[in-house]
Amino acid sequence: MVHYAPTPQGCHPGIECDKSGQNPIVGWRFKLKGSDPSYDLCEAEFNKLPDAEKANYEKIAPPARAAQSEALTADRAPDPAPRITSPCARASLPARYG
DSSP states (O other), X not given: OOOOOOOOSOEXXXXXXXXXXXXXXXXXXXXXXXXXXXXXXXXXXXXTSOHHHHTTEEEEOOOHHHHHHHHHHHHHOOSSSOOOOOHHHHHTSOTTTO
16 A cells, blocks of 8 residues: 655645646646656646656655745634735635635
């Protein structure tokens, strides 16, 4: 049985999934090794790949600063209409708050 690390909090500011268009990529980012320009996938799109193709990708956690920024913004956000300035925090909100 294969055990995967849980999806980390945070996002990759300025990085878009080349398959789904998710921007920024939230959670794990999968970068095709040797691609120039960079070819990136979000976790959902990466999981759709055949196992043989997955070996061609590097798994990248969100930058620590983005995760910290999201946590701080979320802690201070009033409800029901949070004022979110971080692109990482905006990406994780329902569409009505974005």
